[in-house]
Ligand code: FES
């Protein structure tokens with residue numbers, strides 16, 4: 001039975017590759033009516049390889065990482081590769097995810113085999129074509145850098161391509177031995193750099209269509225409120241304003257210009273119904289989460305009898321953590337261009353989720369799938385936020401109503417007010433040591449909203465809520481993990497590294513506290529807890545060694561280490577920190593990171609970029625970020641009240657790649673979770689400070705001194 | 706009607722004088738390399754040069770720059786050391802903040818080709834990059850300084 005099937009329509013011939021459970025087979029689409037002819041790759045006459053990539057480029061380098069895999073197997077010059085975003089179609093669904101979606105640090109892992117096969121199959125067909133043309137056995141031909149040659153004959157792939165497509169299709173292809181790789185494992189220049197440096201890369205906000213109008217949406221101050229009455233009389237009189245109307249999320253103002261829409265909105269008078277959240281300011285939210293923590297939840301894991309052991313233990317400690325809502329703060333706020341016509345709908349959007357965009361468009365327009373075109377632009381940052389496509393839904397509603405192409409723009413304030421935060425959470429941890437200082441019990445209980453339920457995948461125990469805890473590698477005889485679902489109507493969503501953002505912080509800082517009361521070295525304690533997990537041990541050892549663990553820190557005054565496994569990868573980080581006791585200001589000088597994503601790193605420099613990026617984002621959140629609320633809603637509406645880390649605060653990041661056997665892990669997210677606990681652990685050992693609340697702002701640090 | 710002198714060409718734009726320069730450049734004229742990030746002068750994504758000075762176009766009324774020489778990311782030559790260094794080091798990730806960063810770096814090196822690391826960090830810290838490319842931006846500016854020395 002065919003389990004996976006798709007790919008590769010080449011130059012209109014309807015060629016496809018069927019992926020069988022026991023291997024790959026090339027078939028002609030015409031011979032297999034189940035294969036829809038769609039394009040993955042073609043080679044132009046003048047020898048350019050054009051690839052359609054089904055993953056969104058949001059900075060992680062996926063256009064480069066995926067296309068270099070094809071170019072490598074094909075033996076094609078990197079400088080002649082062109083990438084285009086694949087439209088939203090079943091063909092381009094990532095079969096391992098069941099959706100056309102970029103997330104979970106999975107792109108290379110999920111597409112690697114498929115793309116190698118694609119390149120290898122193309123090359124095989126080109127060789128066959130040359131062999132027939134020149135009447136030379138295939139084995140005698142050389143395929144190299146986009147050319148096939150034999151003695152004095154030479155032809156480009158582009159010249160052979162059309163004929164190649166008319167040949168019978170190979171049923172078996174040989175994949176390269178790693179020793180033959182041209183690019184894989186070495187790297188290539190990023191394919192998107194030049195466009196981005198020239199200001200020519202087109203993001204969602206940059207799309208321009210003929211007769212396009214602009215829209216902004218006035219949103220309720222707090223989630224859940226609806227417009228009760230709208231006075232748009234003044235707004236309508238503003239220059240350029242075309243229309244004002246209510247949509248599902250608020251009140252849309254449409255105008256001929258963006259400034260007209262913004263000015264029109266200023267004149268809008270909307271009375272909102274009472275939000276169910278009214279009164280939930282920072283203080284009340286904190287209390288609410290702490291109260292929820294006292295409720296009975298669902299047990300996600302139970303080994304041994306942790307409660308009894310904790311009761312009897314002599315050496316034990318406990319802590320209650322409270323971590324804030326976080327905002328993604330993609331530098332490009334939500335923006336897209338949508339054109340809904342009677343018989344057709346075109347969407348240009350910076351989305352991580354093409355399938356969901358398509359489904360949303362079907363629902364709003366009532367058009368069949370084949371009348372809806374979804375084109376993914378570059379994403380000015382994603383971090384999970386742009387897998388939520390509510391903003392596209394708004395644009396669809398507006399375009400449908402006004403019957404024109406619409407560019408919807410969120411201001412920064414709109415972007416914060418739209419929600420979809422990393423959830424706030426409260427965690428209760430208890431742990432006990434035996435007389436030898438070994439960790440014998442951990443009790444972990446978290447009160448947190450269910451992110452997966454918000455994304456339409458509810459379950460008893462939300463996967464995000466307990467990830468990194470329920471599946472931790474630490475071998476502790478008595479373990480209790482419990483989840484209390486918080487059901488507030490503040491929208492939450494995936495935020496780079498998701499549940500690990502908070503669970504790594506609580507668990508890893510707690511491990512160090514246990515080490516402290518047991519008079520143990522935290523590195524040595526971790527190695528003991530991970531004695532059967534070589535990969536985990538190795539990254540800890542490498543990070544510790546490279547940072548000079550046990551010696552005086554090279555920079556700063558204190559050192560802390562944290563380890564976390566997420567998205568298939570093991571990461572350990574050591575942070576070198578100093579603290580100005582008068583101001584409470586901490587400074588992170590250097591972060592040494594060891595990362596193991598398995599035996600193969602397709603593009604080492606991209607991995608390094610992602611680690612640098614994750615460390616900066618993780619540190620930014622840990623030291624500066626928190627969405628604050630007044631009784632009437634979120635108040636951290638721009639970068640003055642929701643500050644991000646700047647260059648002067650960014651640490652030097654040092655990356656060490658550790659290779660091991662095992663399945664390939666992800667790269668985009670796993671380096672984020674360890675940084676916050678590594679910094680907090682440095683404060684624990686260096687200054688005796690225990691961090692139970694984030695962010696570690698100067699005020700909060702001062703209050704602990 | 707406002708007349709602008711942008712990237713070496715004159716444009717007549719039908720916009721009110723109080724319209725932020727950003728929207729005129731991007732949406733009226735169509736140079737979309739200049740980005741909208743915060744609208745409050747905080748993030749630097751909208752930075753352009755007005756008479757050589759890095760300027761936050763989101764808080765600059767278009768009426769205040771009539772007839773002045775404005776340069777955007779598209780107006781900086783491709784072979785300029787700053788752009789070359791940026792490419793050499795593969796600085797951009799998502800790329801959204803980069804035009805603003807590059808324009809700022811270009812202006813800085815024009816004024817102070819030998820700017821110290823501390824000076825670079827201090828100037829560039831007024832720009833936000835959510836992708837955390839700060840380390841590479843710093844390296845690229847230092848690399849551009851080297852490239853400029855060779856040229857000089
Ligand atoms: S958009 Fe102008 S400084 Fe942020």
Ligand code: FES
Pocket residue numbers: 059331380381797798799800801802803833834835836837838
């Ligand atoms: S490269 Fe993405 S915000 Fe700077």
